[in-house]
Amino acid sequence: MNGLIYAFLAIGAAFNALGAVALIRFPDVYTRIHGATKCTTFGSIFSILAVAVYGIAQGGGAGGTMAVRAFLALLFLLLTNPTGSHALARGAHRSGIKPFRAVVDRLEEVGHGHREVP
Amino acid sequence: MRRVAEWATTATLAFVVFLVLASFTGRWGVWAPDELLAGGVIALLVGLATGRFAWSRGGWRLLEPQRWLLFLVYLVGPFLYAMARANLDVAWRVITGRINPGIVRFNPGLRTDFGRTFLANSITLTPGTLTVDVDEGSGDFFVHWINVKDPLPTADAVCGPFPEWARRIAE
Numbered sequence: 001m002n003g004l005i006y007a008f009l010a011i012g013a014a015f016n017a018l019g020a021v022a023l024i025r026f027p028d029v030y031t032r033i034h035g036a037t038k039c040t041t042f043g044s045i046f047s048i049l050a051v052a053v054y055g056i057a058q059g060g061g062a063g064g065t066m067a068v069r070a071f072l073a074l075l076f077l078l079l080t081n082p083t084g085s086h087a088l089a090r091g092a093h094r095s096g097i098k099p100f101r102a103v104v105d106r107l108e109e110v111g112h113g114h115r116e117v118p
Numbered sequence: 119m120r121r122v123a124e125w126a127t128t129a130t131l132a133f134v135v136f137l138v139l140a141s142f143t144g145r146w147g148v149w150a151p152d153e154l155l156a157g158g159v160i161a162l163l164v165g166l167a168t169g170r171f172a173w174s175r176g177g178w179r180l181l182e183p184q185r186w187l188l189f190l191v192y193l194v195g196p197f198l199y200a201m202a203r204a205n206l207d208v209a210w211r212v213i214t215g216r217i218n219p220g221i222v223r224f225n226p227g228l229r230t231d232f233g234r235t236f237l238a239n240s241i242t243l244t245p246g247t248l249t250v251d252v253d254e255g256s257g258d259f260f261v262h263w264i265n266v267k268d269p270l271p272t273a274d275a276v277c278g279p280f281p282e283w284a285r286r287i288a289e
């Protein structure tokens with residue numbers, strides 16, 4: 001059981017570290033959102049799984065609470081993360097930040113007024 | 119009447135989530151009475167605040183239990199597989215720095231708000247693709263893609279089986 005917990009923690013830490021590296025490596029806000037929110041989500045999923053497994057291994061009331069709350073935290077993370085990154089990206093594009101080195105930008109061609117024109 | 123049903127349903131769902139959160143905490147059965155009281159008040163407030171938005175445009179069909187079952191199957195099956203594969207792909211791009219970004223446009227053919235939200239969240243959670251905007255009239259998705267293979271892609275090229283599952287679960 002301990003081995004499983006350590007494995008989950010190691011995978012989680014590795015992906016979180018990759019997310020941090022992505023902030024330095026990637027050139028603009030959109031690609032950084034890819035690295036910094038997605039890699040860290042995947043890393044956090046494994047960290048939370050480690051907590052849940054630890055809670056189940058402990059057993060009893062306290063361990064059960066820990067496991068249930070860990071899974072709820074995972075659920076809320078999966079719901080709020082895409083909403084937050086979508087809001088960041090949409091806000092960035094609406095305030096005029098162009099994607100760096102983009103091969104296409106269909107949203108720029110259409111413009112943000114496309115809702116009024118059917 | 120419809121308004122009352124809307125907020126009552128939302129409050130009930132919020133209370134169920136609270137029951138899961140507060141499980142194993144009390145000596146009175148599984149839950150402590152003061153926790154239940156606090157949960158009830160919070161669930162009512164949540165219902166009053168969000169009931170209006172949750173059920174517009176065919177949201178009621180989300181209460182059908184087989185959709186929840188399908189959602190669980192989707193979550194542990196195709197979604198987890200796609201997410202893990204895409205994570206390794208993006209991890210490789212972080213290390214090598216090989217990117218080919220762009221914002222592409224495609225139409226997955228979804229009609230309801232929930233279906234679109236579902237697909238947009240699935241796309242955004244998968245590394246390498248990020249929903250920047252959705253045209254609410256035509257249902258066109260604008261997706262920032264870290265490795266553009268095709269400037270005029272189909273929905274399948276960007277997000278694989280996700281639109282099919284969004285249609286099955288949410289529409």
